[in-house]
Amino acid sequence: MAYSDTQTTALIDLPDDAPIQLFDLKTQQALIRPALEQRWIDILDHGRFIGGPEVTECEEQLAEFTGCADAVAVGSGTQALVMPLLAMGIAEGDAVFIPGFTYNATANAVLLSGGFPVIVDIDPNTFNMDPADLVRKIDAVKADGKLTPRAIMPVDLYGLPADYSAIQAVADAHNLRVIADGAQAFGGKDQGRWVGNIAEITATSFYPTKSLGGYGDGGAILCQDKDFAERMRSIRWHGTGDNRKESVRVGINGRCDSIQCAVVVEKMKLFEAERERRIAAAAIYDERLEGIVARQTALDGQENGYGLYTVRVPNRTEVRAKLSDAGIPSGIYYDMAIHQMPAFSHLAEEGSLPNCEAAAQDSLSLPMHPYLSANQVHKVCDVLIEAVKA
Ligand SMILES: Cc1ncc(COP(=O)(O)O)c(C=O)c1O
Structure with a gap:
């Protein structure tokens, strides 16, 4: 893909006295705005608001960037x-294993498909699905005999890929499909492979x-199998065949519109340079916070895409208040594990997923975006370090 030098070198530090933000979409917008305005004009002119050429352009660039066989917006x-x-025919009585944090x-996606989400505990260091608990949960489902294990849906939390080497081995041993929830992790890597080119889907x-976001809703399925991608293209258009009239399978309106695809294409031109800057900010956090607070840590061979930078602090309410008093926003993702939410309380007993429940109590996400200056990151660290001591 051709990245324009002017765009990649135009990334800037915000002034040290600029407000520190959890995310910053405006600085980036200023960089891509002229290109986007031209894109709007092009879209208004060609008038293909759904299924325009921007959709194919976006899909081709996603596949080229990540190295997956095909991408479906x-x-x-x-x-x-x-x-x-839906394409795998997940239905009532099928178990899909998901992490509880x-x-x-x-969880909604599995329930909407008709399947049953079986909740797996997380590893307290990575915040991602614990492969050992996955094995225990698969064995328990098999022993119980009421559900049929069909698929595993690991989540790449905060930008860090799940432990796919271990999870794929478990999937192979039990003949299960793997669908990665990489919603937060575009830009993460495992053993040199980008998220999107690690799991089969x-x-x-x-x-x-998100690290690669639009200006509205959108998403993509990145997969290793072109035939599967064609099925996704049919499903996103109500399951229709080539003529887009008769449904040949059950589908939904799953389309991404031309405008969102155009935004993603323009943002991709900045993506690698932005990712480097996220990693540089994280390196400062890592160095300053080492030995002071526990942080999300990658496994060997993994690279975090740093959608979020997350630490664990026992006195979270007080720490947040002190950060806020110093003008520093922070976020909690999430203050409830899945089975602690009313809609999902039937999925697991309170107390049965200790690492998920602990993370819901003490996880705290710090400002993370590509335009933070080094001094801004140091300021967050100064305040955080004082606050956790108190
Ligand atoms: C882990 C995870 N999965 C799925 C989603 C759903 O993505 P969307 O909001 O684009 O539907 C999100 C979005 O925040 C997410 O963080």
Whole structure:
């Protein structure tokens, strides 16, 4: 892909006295705005608001960038999870294994498909699905005999890929499919492979605050099998065949519109340079916070895409208040594990997923975006270090 030098070198540090933000979409917007304005004009002129040439352009660039066989742009990250489940024929009585510390969309996607989400505990260091607990949960489902294990849906939380080497080995041993929920992780890597080219199928989200976001809802299915991708293209258009009239299978409106695809194409031109800057900010956090607070840590051979930078602090309420008093925003993703939410309380007993429940109590996400200056990151560290001591 041709990255323009002017765009990649135009990335800037915000002034040290600029407000520190959890995410920053405006600085980036200023860089891509002229190109986007031209894109709007082009789209208004050709008038193909759905299924315009921007959709194919976006899909080709996603596949080229990640190295996956094919990419299908869809209407949201949630649709990118539901559609592969539909294509696999997941239905009542089928178990899909998900981690218990994730955005609610992961559980919703499985329930919407008709499957049953079986919740797996997380590893307290990576915040991602614990492969050892996955094995225990598969064995328990098999022993119980009421559900049929069909698929595993690991989540790449905060930008860090799940432990796919271990999870794929478990999937192979039990003949299960793997659908990666990479909604937060575009830009993550495992053993040199980009998220989107690690698992057989990966869902990603273009929600605006994601590392690769649009200016509205959108997402993509990145997969290793071109025939599977064609099925996704049929499913996203109500399951129709080539003439887009008769449904040849059950489908939904899963389309991503031309405008969102154009935004993603323009943002991709900045993506690698932005990712480098996220990694540079994270390196400062890592160095300053070493030995002071526990942080999300990558396994050997993994690279975090740093959608978020997340630490664990026992006195979270006080720490947040002190950060806020110093003008520093922070975020909690998430203050409830999946089975602690009313809609999902039937999925697991309180107390049965200790690492998920602990993470819901003490995880705290710090400002992370490509335009933070080094001094801004140091300021966050100064305040955080004082606050955790108190
Ligand atoms: C882990 C995870 N899965 C799925 C989704 C759903 O993506 P979307 O909001 O684009 O539907 C999100 C979005 O925040 C997410 O964080």
